[in-house]
Amino acid sequence: MDSKYDLVVIGGGPGGYPGAIRASQLGLRVALVEADRLGGECTNYGCIPTKALLKPANTIWSIRSMKFVKGELDLDFNEYISWVSSIVERISGGVEMLLKGYGVDLYRGEAKLLDRNTLYVENIGEIKAEKILIATGTNPSELPLLKVDGEVIHNNRTILRIRRKPSSILIVGGGYIGVEFASLYAKIGVEVHLAEIMPNLLPGMDQDLSRAAERMLKNLGVKIRTNTTVKSIEKRQNEAHVELSSGEKLSVEKILVAVGRKPRSENLGLREVGVELDEKGYIRVDGSMRTSVENIYASGDITGPPLLAHRAFMQSLVAAENAAGKKVLYDPRAVPSVIFTEPEMAFVGMSEEEARKNGYKPKSLKMPLGGVARAVIEGGEEGFAKIIYDEDTKQLLGFVAMAPHASEIVSEATLAIEMGASIEDLSLTIHPHPTISEIFGEISELALGRPKHFLIRKRQK
Amino acid sequence: MDSKYDLVVIGGGPGGYPGAIRASQLGLRVALVEADRLGGECTNYGCIPTKALLKPANTIWSIRSMKFVKGELDLDFNEYISWVSSIVERISGGVEMLLKGYGVDLYRGEAKLLDRNTLYVENIGEIKAEKILIATGTNPSELPLLKVDGEVIHNNRTILRIRRKPSSILIVGGGYIGVEFASLYAKIGVEVHLAEIMPNLLPGMDQDLSRAAERMLKNLGVKIRTNTTVKSIEKRQNEAHVELSSGEKLSVEKILVAVGRKPRSENLGLREVGVELDEKGYIRVDGSMRTSVENIYASGDITGPPLLAHRAFMQSLVAAENAAGKKVLYDPRAVPSVIFTEPEMAFVGMSEEEARKNGYKPKSLKMPLGGVARAVIEGGEEGFAKIIYDEDTKQLLGFVAMAPHASEIVSEATLAIEMGASIEDLSLTIHPHPTISEIFGEISELALGRPKHFLIRKRQK
Numbered sequence: 021m022d023s024k025y026d027l028v029v030i031g032g033g034p035g036g037y038p039g040a041i042r043a044s045q046l047g048l049r050v051a052l053v054e055a056d057r058l059g060g061e062c063t064n065y066g067c068i069p070t071k072a073l074l075k076p077a078n079t080i081w082s083i084r085s086m087k088f089v090k091g092e093l094d095l096d097f098n099e100y101i102s103w104v105s106s107i108v109e110r111i112s113g114g115v116e117m118l119l120k121g122y123g124v125d126l127y128r129g130e131a132k133l134l135d136r137n138t139l140y141v142e143n144i145g146e147i148k149a150e151k152i153l154i155a156t157g158t159n160p161s162e163l164p165l166l167k168v169d170g171e172v173i174h175n176n177r178t179i180l181r182i183r184r185k186p187s188s189i190l191i192v193g194g195g196y197i198g199v200e201f202a203s204l205y206a207k208i209g210v211e212v213h214l215a216e217i218m219p220n221l222l223p224g225m226d227q228d229l230s231r232a233a234e235r236m237l238k239n240l241g242v243k244i245r246t247n248t249t250v251k252s253i254e255k256r257q258n259e260a261h262v263e264l265s266s267g268e269k270l271s272v273e274k275i276l277v278a279v280g281r282k283p284r285s286e287n288l289g290l291r292e293v294g295v296e297l298d299e300k301g302y303i304r305v306d307g308s309m310r311t312s313v314e315n316i317y318a319s320g321d322i323t324g325p326p327l328l329a330h331r332a333f334m335q336s337l338v339a340a341e342n343a344a345g346k347k348v349l350y351d352p353r354a355v356p357s358v359i360f361t362e363p364e365m366a367f368v369g370m371s372e373e374e375a376r377k378n379g380y381k382p383k384s385l386k387m388p389l390g391g392v393a394r395a396v397i398e399g400g401e402e403g404f405a406k407i408i409y410d411e412d413t414k415q416l417l418g419f420v421a422m423a424p425h426a427s428e429i430v431s432e433a434t435l436a437i438e439m440g441a442s443i444e445d446l447s448l449t450i451h452p453h454p455t456i457s458e459i460f461g462e463i464s465e466l467a468l469g470r471p472k473h474f475l476i477r478k479r480q481k
Numbered sequence: 482m483d484s485k486y487d488l489v490v491i492g493g494g495p496g497g498y499p500g501a502i503r504a505s506q507l508g509l510r511v512a513l514v515e516a517d518r519l520g521g522e523c524t525n526y527g528c529i530p531t532k533a534l535l536k537p538a539n540t541i542w543s544i545r546s547m548k549f550v551k552g553e554l555d556l557d558f559n560e561y562i563s564w565v566s567s568i569v570e571r572i573s574g575g576v577e578m579l580l581k582g583y584g585v586d587l588y589r590g591e592a593k594l595l596d597r598n599t600l601y602v603e604n605i606g607e608i609k610a611e612k613i614l615i616a617t618g619t620n621p622s623e624l625p626l627l628k629v630d631g632e633v634i635h636n637n638r639t640i641l642r643i644r645r646k647p648s649s650i651l652i653v654g655g656g657y658i659g660v661e662f663a664s665l666y667a668k669i670g671v672e673v674h675l676a677e678i679m680p681n682l683l684p685g686m687d688q689d690l691s692r693a694a695e696r697m698l699k700n701l702g703v704k705i706r707t708n709t710t711v712k713s714i715e716k717r718q719n720e721a722h723v724e725l726s727s728g729e730k731l732s733v734e735k736i737l738v739a740v741g742r743k744p745r746s747e748n749l750g751l752r753e754v755g756v757e758l759d760e761k762g763y764i765r766v767d768g769s770m771r772t773s774v775e776n777i778y779a780s781g782d783i784t785g786p787p788l789l790a791h792r793a794f795m796q797s798l799v800a801a802e803n804a805a806g807k808k809v810l811y812d813p814r815a816v817p818s819v820i821f822t823e824p825e826m827a828f829v830g831m832s833e834e835e836a837r838k839n840g841y842k843p844k845s846l847k848m849p850l851g852g853v854a855r856a857v858i859e860g861g862e863e864g865f866a867k868i869i870y871d872e873d874t875k876q877l878l879g880f881v882a883m884a885p886h887a888s889e890i891v892s893e894a895t896l897a898i899e900m901g902a903s904i905e906d907l908s909l910t911i912h913p914h915p916t917i918s919e920i921f922g923e924i925s926e927l928a929l930g931r932p933k934h935f936l937i938r939k940r941q942k
Contacts, residue, residue, distance in 0.1 A: 034914070038933040041933055042931060042933065045930070045931050046931075062914070063854075067854070067914055067915050068854055068858070068915060071854075071855065071858050071915055072858050075858055075859060076547050076549070076550060079540060079543050079544055079547070080544070080550065082540050083540055083541065083544060083554065086537050086540070086564075087560065087564075088537070088556065088557045088560035088561040088563075088564055089537060089541065089554050089555070089556055089557075089561075090554070090555045090556075090557060091552055091553050091554040091555050092552050093544065093550055093551070093552040093554070094550070094551045094552050095549060095550055095551075096549045096550075096551060099548065099549035100549040100550075102549075103547075103548075103549055107857060107858055110857060111854055111857065114852065114934070117936070118934065118935075118936055121936040122936070328913075328914070329914040329915075330911050330912060330913050330914040330919075331911060333911075333914065333933065334909075334911050337933065351909070354910070354911060355911050356911065356912070356913040357913070358913045358916070366913065391575065393524075393528070393529055393532075393572055394532065396568060396571060396572065397529070397532050397533050397536055397568055398536060425886055425889045427913055427916045427918075428886045428889040428890050428916050428917055428918050429889050429892065430913060431890065431893050431910070431912050431913065431916065431918035431921070432892050432893040432896055434910055434911060434912065434913075435893055435896055435897060435900075435902070435906070435907070435910050436896060436900075438906065438909070438910050439896075439897075439900045439902060439906065441896065441900060445896070445899065445900065446896070448795075448812070448899070449815070449892070449895055449896050449899050450791050450792060450794075450795050450815060450816050450817065450895060451791060451817070451892050451895065452789075452791050452817040452818070452819045452827065452888055452891060452892065452895075453495070453523065453528055453789070453790040453791040453794065454528050454529060454532055454790075455819070455888045455889050455892065456889055457888075457889050457892035458791075460892070469506070470503060470506050470507075472499040472502055472503065472794065472798065473575070473579065474579075475578070475579055475582040475583070
């Protein structure tokens, strides 16, 4: 083969396919190489199946909390998983339809760089490319003691294949994947144990979220052990006997290993052609998503954390536009994160500490949701919202929330940060009643000393 | 009595209590007079009870659509209504707690202006006030033929008192109240008929929403008659025999009259002290919420449509700040509206026609939700989003959506309009995946000719 493309994209996930589509829209001749399923980790093993799994689980749980609704519900686990798969297939199929519709040539197989303009694709042969975009993402990290067998020990990929509801599960890792799966399984009646090596769940995230996640999971009956690892494991047919670092012994039907991710930068010929990696194996890029090799770009999770599909989308578009000769920079200032529990958790922008480092004079304010009518109606009163803003300019710098619909309202905070909005702006924006988004008005008013639905002591005159 | 207040607020609803609180925060001596329950129409008979009623109905309905969830649910209607009442009482109680906490004196009774500085409150006596804020809101409009009896014929207030699920109901009026109640009753298994005098539902609103509402209600089994009124009615114990203008005859257990609102501006002594009303009886105000009488302000629904609690909140605050000597104007540019069906409907800003009248060069673009993953997961694919923007400047002017969580995401559009954001800004804002708010990015990219999740034909070179 001697095809010559303007751009070849390696990887058909959120870091890859949007760039292929954009490059084609900009008139480039584009190919995309994918060894697995189109849509990548997000569509096939991450965001999409987990959110599909969570929706019915949350709905069933919500019904249970309504004492005036009588009757018992039973989840047909096999049909449930089939439904989740059908959603995944539909969205993955949508990606294929888009790529074909935009005239992107698809190659199925593992790719390897032979030189700066040549790829070798297994079963296909050599492909010539003016420019290359690497978006190979990450794989689940492994633990030597807990080797994934797809039977008893699982990662986020293999766990989606089980067709019978387990009676019990040990989730190793209390990051957002562990927390989402713990809430999911607890809500559908699985006995859930969670072991986290660090002193708290959601390590590295806002501490109020971390504490809230722990409280939420405990209320769901999840047995949480922090500062805990697995010391030994003995597998017997369809069961694992586990000893924890505390000495405690557990028997569970399944184990889910969710201890982080590692970059897929091996065996791609990256080092050989001069693409620089960082110490963890992620590809180093500049603001235009260009690697240390002039005609090679990278985008998405392979460029390092935060590992988020929507960040990958944007980076992929930026890489494609630059590959097409535009001058565009990726702006990492306002990248929201969501944990899809119920209530949801979300955050965007800077923490107080980051703001201080960046020369701001940050102030943070937290507000409970008790005064937000929709939170009362939807049982989300244990939630909260928090803003980080500059004390002098009142500019909004960060936002954190645990609330119903937090995943949706965090976008308003994202736009506010993007636009340089102040909390004065937020307090003057009319939010519809009754919604959770009213918290933006309420908390901004509180920060300005004039809340309408929150009691602050009157100052003495 | 010879009390002398800086500000007396007449009405304890969304147009009244926020202003009383704000005025107190600003150091004024404030009283509030309320003849009924604190919280007004919204808390007691509108937004709050209807949203509380809808939440379980929508959840039960959502479960039914999940074929993999087995089992039958039964709603204990009496307990359900008790739960709704407890929510209402809690939120109404919160308003009382706030007013007391901020030192606002509460008077219970009907108020009447004796002169520009004097009120007479029944059972209390005269109250002197430097300034007065009128926030008396509206009452449900009546139909001579369908006089509300609280037994067979109801309005939005009396219908909340019924404690046994009716087998059938005729809703007269297809505005947002009629549409919300129709979806509610249909979802809990009531036979629902809806009669609207105009050719379509949601008259005066965006036509795509209007059509979508009709389709949605039809799918729920609601029998809709447009261009239709009630010609005659005969009540027999717990049943009404109705003849429609078409000649069709119906027997229903209940009738809900939802044909609009009328201002509560009678018997207040308004005309006598010189407060100008418009031809419909609403109070005329300027941008500072001042009436034609210098020391008398008005806010909320009594100032005319759109009748919305969140608009009333803001107007009330503006009135209070001006009463306290500040100079603040109410900005009506971006007031969102929501219809709490499921999917929800929401809109904010200008229609294409309004934009044209205001000197813009508007363009509108509608996008289905099929490419938005969360809409697929949550069964909201029949939904859509629409933007109205200026063709030259790309400034966002309006937003319309039928989508899951539309009530929450409309706040981002509201902030965008407030901040003068362009669709370029929206396309560069990173929305979390998978959420409905991604539609802002997608539709803006489509308007700019470069969508990532939507196929447009490639132009011939």
